[in-house]
Amino acid sequence: MTQVATLTASDGKAGYQFGGSVAIDGDTIFVGNGNLAFGTGGGYVFVKPARGWKTRHETAKLACPGLVAVAGDTAVCGGGDGALVYIKPQTGWKSTSNYDALLVTTDGSKNTFSSIVTNGQIVAIGAADINNESDVAYLYVKPKNGWGTKSNKKHILGQTAKLTNSDSTSGDGFGISVAISGDTVTVGAPYTADNNGTLGAAYVFVEPATGWTNMTETAKLTANTTSYPSILGWSVAVCGDTLVAGNPNGGNNDNHQGDAFVFVKPTTGWTTTETPNAQLTPSHSQEDDPFGWSVAISGQTIVIGDINVTYTQPGAAYVFGD
Numbered sequence: 001m002t003q004v005a006t007l008t009a010s011d012g013k014a015g016y017q018f019g020g021s022v023a024i025d026g027d028t029i030f031v032g033n034g035n036l037a038f039g040t041g042g043g044y045v046f047v048k049p050a051r052g053w054k055t056r057h058e059t060a061k062l063a064c065p066g067l068v069a070v071a072g073d074t075a076v077c078g079g080g081d082g083a084l085v086y087i088k089p090q091t092g093w094k095s096t097s098n099y100d101a102l103l104v105t106t107d108g109s110k111n112t113f114s115s116i117v118t119n120g121q122i123v124a125i126g127a128a129d130i131n132n133e134s135d136v137a138y139l140y141v142k143p144k145n146g147w148g149t150k151s152n153k154k155h156i157l158g159q160t161a162k163l164t165n166s167d168s169t170s171g172d173g174f175g176i177s178v179a180i181s182g183d184t185v186t187v188g189a190p191y192t193a194d195n196n197g198t199l200g201a202a203y204v205f206v207e208p209a210t211g212w213t214n215m216t217e218t219a220k221l222t223a224n225t226t227s228y229p230s231i232l233g234w235s236v237a238v239c240g241d242t243l244v245a246g247n248p249n250g251g252n253n254d255n256h257q258g259d260a261f262v263f264v265k266p267t268t269g270w271t272t273t274e275t276p277n278a279q280l281t282p283s284h285s286q287e288d289d290p291f292g293w294s295v296a297i298s299g300q301t302i303v304i305g306d307i308n309v310t311y312t313q314p315g316a317a318y319v320f321g322d
Contacts, residue, residue, distance in 0.1 A: 004052070004053050004054075005053040005054050005055050005056065006055045007029065007031060007044075007046050007055070007056065007057075007058070008055075008056075008057060009031075009033065009042075009044050009057065009058060009061075010057040010058060010061075011061075012033075016033050017033060018031065018032075018033045018044070019031055019032075020032050020033065020066070021066070021067045021068045021116075022068065023068050023069045023070045024070070025070045025071050025072060026072075027047060027048035028045065028046070028047055028048075028070055028075075028093075029045075029046040029048075029070075030043055030044070030045055030046075030068045030069070030070040030075055030077070031043070031044045031046065031058075031068065032044075032065070032066055032067055032068035032077060033065055033066075042061045042062060042063060042064065042065060043061070043062040043063075043064050043065075043068050043075065043077035043086075044058040044060075044061055044062075045058060045059050045060040045061070045062065045070075045075065045093045046058055046059055047059040047092070047093060059092075059093050060093040060094050060095045060096070061095045062075060062077060062084075062086050062095070062096060062097075062099075063084075063096070063097035063099070064077035064078055064079075064083075064084040064086075064099070065077070065078075065079050066078055066079025066080070066113075067079055067083075067113060067114075067115065067116040068116070069116045069117050069118040069123070070118070071118045071119050071120040072120045073087055073088040073120070074086070074087060074088075074118055074120045074147070075087075075088070076103075076116060076118045076123050077116075078103070078113055078116060078125075079112070079113060080112060080113065081104070081105060081109075081110070081111070081112065081113060081127075082102060082103065082104055082113075083102075083103040083113060083116060083123065083125060084099040084101070084102060084103070085099060085100050085101040085102075085103065085123070085147045085148070086099055086100055087100045087146070087147060087148060099148075100146075100147045100148030100155060101147040101148050101155040101156070101157055102155065102156045102157070103123060103125070103138075103140050103157050103159075104156060104157070104158055105127070105138060105158065105159055106158035106159065107136075107159075107162060109127060109136060110129075111127035111128065111129040111135065111136065111175075112127065112128075112129060113125050113126070113127055114126045114127060114128040114129075114175055114176050115128075115175060115176060115177050115178045116178070117178050117179055117180050118180070119180050119181070119182075120142070121141065121142045122139060122140065122141055122142065122180060122185075122212075123139070123140040124137060124138070124139055124140075124178045124179075124180050124185050124187075125137065125138045125139075125140070125175075125178065126174075126175030126176060126177060126178040126187060126188075127175050128173050128174055128175035128176045128189075135168065135171075135172060135173065135174035135175050135189070136162050136163065136164050136174070136175060137162070137163040137164075137174070137175045137178055137185070137187045138159040138161070138162055138163070139159060139160050139161040139162075139163065139185065139212050140157055140159055140160055141160040141161075141211075141212055143155075143157070160212050161212040161213050161214050161215065162214045163185065163187060163203075163205050163214075163215060163216075163217075164214075164215075164216055165187070165189060165192075165201075165203050165216060165217055165220070166216040166217060167192070167220075169192070169193065171191055172189045172191045172192045172193070173188070173189050173190045173191040173192070173233075174187060174188075174189035174192075174203070175187055175188075175189070176188050176189070176190055176233070176234060177190075177233060177234065177235050177236045178236070179236045179237045179238045179243075180238070181238040181239050181240060182240070183206055183207035184204060184205070184206055184207075184238055184270070185204075185205045185207075186202055186203065186204055186205070186236045186237075186238045186243055186245075187202070187203045187205070187217075187233075187236070188200070188201075188202050188203075188232075188233030188234060188235065188236040188245065189201050189202075189203060189233050190231035190232060190233045190234040190247075191231065192222075192233070199222060199229075199230050199232065200222070200230050200231045200232030200233045200234070200245075200247060201220050201221060201222045201232060201233050202220075202221045202222075202232065202233045202236050202243065202245040202263075203217040203219070203220055203221075204217060204218050204219040204220075204221060204243070204270045205217055205218055206218040206269070206270060218269075218270050219270040219271050219272045219273070220272045221243065221245065221261075221263050221272070221273060221274075221276070222273075222274040223245075223247070223261045223274060223275075223276050223279070224274045224275070229249060230247055230249060230250050231247060231248065231249045231250075232245050232246075232247040232250070232261065233245050233246075233247075234246050234247065234248050234249075234292065234293065235248075235260075235292060235293060235294045235295045235305075236295065237295045237296050237297045237302075238297070239297040239298055239299065241264055241265040242262065242263070242264055242265075242297060243262070243263045243264075243265075244260055244261070244262055244263075244280075244295045244296075244297050244302055244304075245260065245261050245263070245295070246258075246260045246291075246292030246293065246294065246295040246304065246305075247259050247260060247261065247292045248290030248291060248292040248293045248306075249290070250292065257281070257282060257291060258281075258282065258290050258291030258292040258293070258306065259279055259280060259281050259291065259292060260279075260280040260291070260292045260295055260302075260304050261276035261278070261279055261280070262276055262277050262278040262279075262280065262302070263276050263277055264277045280302065280304060280318075280320055282304075282306060282318055283318070290306060290307055291304060291305075291306040291318070292304055292305075292306075293305050293306060293307045294307075300321050300322045301319065301320070301321040302319070302320040302321060303317050303318070303319055303320075304317065304318045304320070305317050305318075306318065
């Protein structure tokens with residue numbers, strides 16, 4: 001496939017890292033500027049024109065750098081140890097610095113937010129520091145009166161729940177990636193180790209009947225791979241009963257071309273396993289190409305990102321589906 005449009009920032013400059021993170025929902029694309037060093041980061045909203053996507057600048061710029069996520073009328077962006085929630089006005093997205101809610105942590109953690117995702121009702125944020133023992137993920141549930149107050153005052157919210165892995169070890173990278181679908185949150189921990197070296201894992205958390213609370217995983221998903229050091233869980237995605245975990249250092253016979261594993265929820269519910277339902281690999285066989293750097297899933301379609309195809313190419317995205 002070839003692109004239909006190029007999206008750029010109206011105030012973009014070299015080194016600003018526009019595109020450091022991206023998100024899409026329906027006709028809305030949200031692009032992050034991840035370079036905080038310049039002090040000019042932002043989240044850039046693009047709304048699809050009536051005649052379809054075309055090369056253009058942003059519809060609106062929201063004052064928040066770094067990671068971005070969007071679902072319906074809710075846009076979330078942040079970095080460091082805080083995230084901002086913006087709600088689309090009735091008249092449509094407009095450039096603003098007036099956020100509706102500020103999401104903070106209340107447990108004294110100094111970890112940096114490393115991943116973020118939302119479905120509009122819940123925001124999940126990974127806070128991984130591979131040199132810190134307290135890698136966690138935080139969940140923020142939308143309050144009954146909405147993310148912001150009717151008086152439009154800044155609404156500061158602490159986490160609803162803190163998710164941790166029961167076998168946590170220092171530097172396991174828990175929280176480097178997060179995904180959410182319905183009542184299921186998935187957190188990647190690519191540096192989780194076994195006796196042979198780094199293996200990686202995806203941890204599944206299912207909302208309890210009484211609602212989200214501090215908890216450890218419902219299930220731990222791994223793959224019996226022959227490639228070490230494997231970093232399964234560098235990227236994760238979930239849609240309904242299907243979960244995908246990327247392993248950009250994977251590949252049989254230690255060629256490290258990358259792979260990804262698909263897990264389907266059993267009829268009895270998620271359970272710990274090292275037996276995936278499928279292994280996805282790229283059509284090329286070049287060593288050290290990080291296929292699985294990013295993953296996404298919608299319905300029966302899975303997309304796997306590879307940022308360095310055969311070293312000389314500008315990367316590729318591979319589509320798998322029916």
